[in-house]
Amino acid sequence: MLRHVVLDELQSLAEPVTLDGETAVLLRDSGLVSVSPALNGQWTVLPCGTVGAVQISDLLVEVRPKSKLKLSSLLFLLGYAKDPGFRPVDVAGLEDGELFSALAESLARQVQGALARGVLNGYVNVDEALRTVRGRIRVGDQMSRRPGMLLPLEVSYDDFTVDIAENRLLRSAIRLMLLVPRLTEDVRGRLAHLDSKLDGVQPLRFGAGIPAWTESRLNEHYVPALRLAEIILRNMSAEAGLGRHQVASFVVTMSTVFEDFVTTALSEALASRPGITMPQYPVFLDKDDQLASSARIRMYVDVVHTIYGTPSLIFDAKYKASSWSGAYPNADYYQMLAYCTALELSRAWLVYAGRGTPRQRTIAHSHIRIIEFPIDVSQNPKALVASVQNLADAAMQAFEEDSLAFAGVE
Incomplete structure (x- = not known):
């Protein structure tokens, strides 16, 4: 009989389950869950930052994403x-x-x-040694591999297969x-x-x-x-027949999936706009030009859109939960402040996976504004892509307004 254990991605407590030692090791090595000993030969199984499923013979463990x-x-x-x-x-x-x-x-x-x-x-190119000519003879290979020999011939041809x-x-x-x-x-x-x-x-x-x-x-x-x-x-x-067990796993890291999706979707959404969208944009926080690059404070911004070679839009994707009060970690804002300072921009977009409406935070004693822009990943695919398009449009509109204000145009 199949035993089915279902966990939520953010779950921190769970009832112990009965496992043999080999199953516990295989489950731990899958990377889907953490496995620690409990009382009476039982084990505590909890999520460890990934989602997916692992099946080991008659045991199926699933970790489902926070957004259902x-x-x-x-x-x-x-x-x-x-x-x-x-x-x-x-x-x-x-x-x-x-x-x-x-x-x-x-x-x-x-x-x-x-x-x-x-x-x-379809046609595929085949390199092969044959006793008859087919296609063309690879003279260089023939001379280096078979000097002085007439057969077999090193030939290359297209095969319909x-x-x-x-x-x-x-x-x-x-x-x-x-x-x-x-x-x-x-x-x-x-x-x-x-x-x-x-x-x-x-x-x-x-x-x-x-x-x-x-x-x-x-x-x-x-x-x-x-x-x-x-x-x-x-x-x-x-894997079939691994010890006494058959094992199958499908494991993904949602933070990576979300960041990759936002990067790709933003690149698509901004493709019709002037400029170039660049992932993992490198920048230094310090101005110590005399130091070697390895000694400087290097940062990589998730997504930067440049216009005429100048960084103009900053995006950073975060797949994490807010606190009980609805606030996100302070470190995210410190990071965005550092990005704005290094790139000399007054606005940055912090993209979270979750429900809600955009909210702007103005940093004290500065003109820097950080906009929290939640994207509900539980939406259907069409609505999900539309949400990223809305983000791109809002960011570009804000940039244009900032540019006009800087130029003194009403």
């Missing part, structure tokens, strides 16, 4: 952060519930749709999902059938990077499946 995100919203954040072309339809139809079952069902459905017209073929990046992604995600314990026989059977359709496709080797692919008219029916496959391959791991 639906699985489809979480996957949208993950996908959009890597690819601004990621669309809500790419994760449409995911049901709420146990994470691995929902992922497996969605992957089966998306790949089935992708392969409905048959397996996609199913073993292309798109199919490798799909088959690798399917193979990984098949290692998840306790999937229903129906889903497992559908995934196995889809895997057999991809015969002749080499799965990615363990540790290999995700191959690049480009959306086109030829593969557009593959796109939703490919984007879900990429999310699975980036964030999930599974």
Whole structure:
């Protein structure tokens, strides 16, 4: 029988659970939760800053985001952060519930749709040693590898095959999902059938990077499946027969996901405006130019939008909870004050993950204003992207007003 432990991302207390020592170690090593001994052979399991799920044989532990995100919203954040072309339809139809079952069902459905017209073929460049000429002879390789030999020939040619990046992604995600314990026989059977359709496709080797692919008219029916496959391959791991247990995990750090999403979405929202949007913008807080760079006070701003090469807009994304009074940590404001001072700007935008309305704070004895701009990540994907667009528009409008005021224009 499956034991299901559900924790909230911000939870600080939990009832002890009964685990054997090997399961406790595997659970701790997953990076999803902290595991500490309790009384009578039990263990206290608590979140440790990440969200997702770990399944170890008949034990499933889930840590759910603070904002009560639906699985489809979480996957949208993950996908959009890597690819601004990621669309809500790419994760449409995911049901709420146990994470691995929902992922497996969605992957089966998306790949089935992708392969409905048959397996996609494409051209790949092949370097090979053959006894006959095919394509062109690589003279340099022939001379260095086989000096004085006529055969075999080092040749390079284009091969029309199913073993292309798109199919490798799909088959690798399917193979990984098949290692998840306790999937229903129906889903497992559908995934196995889809895997057999991809015969002749080499799965990615363990540790290999995700191959690049480009959306086109030829593969557009593959796109939703490919984007879900990429999310699975980036964030999930599974091992069969590890000791006495089968282990699967899907673990993400929400602070990183939120910051990456805000950076990407802001870059898209400001793309039509003058200037360039730059992530992790480097700046020094001190003016000790005589010192080596390594000895100076270096900072990296999450997002800076420059106009004509001059920093004009500052954004910093924070995925954290406010206190019981609704206030955020003082350190966030100190950090933004340092950014404004170093970049000689009078306004900065502090972007939080949460509900609420924007609020401006004016720093005492200065003209610096820090605007708290909450973004509700539990919104549907369209509204979420619209919220970032509203942030970009508000920031640009404020910058234009500041510029006019500085120039003395009413």
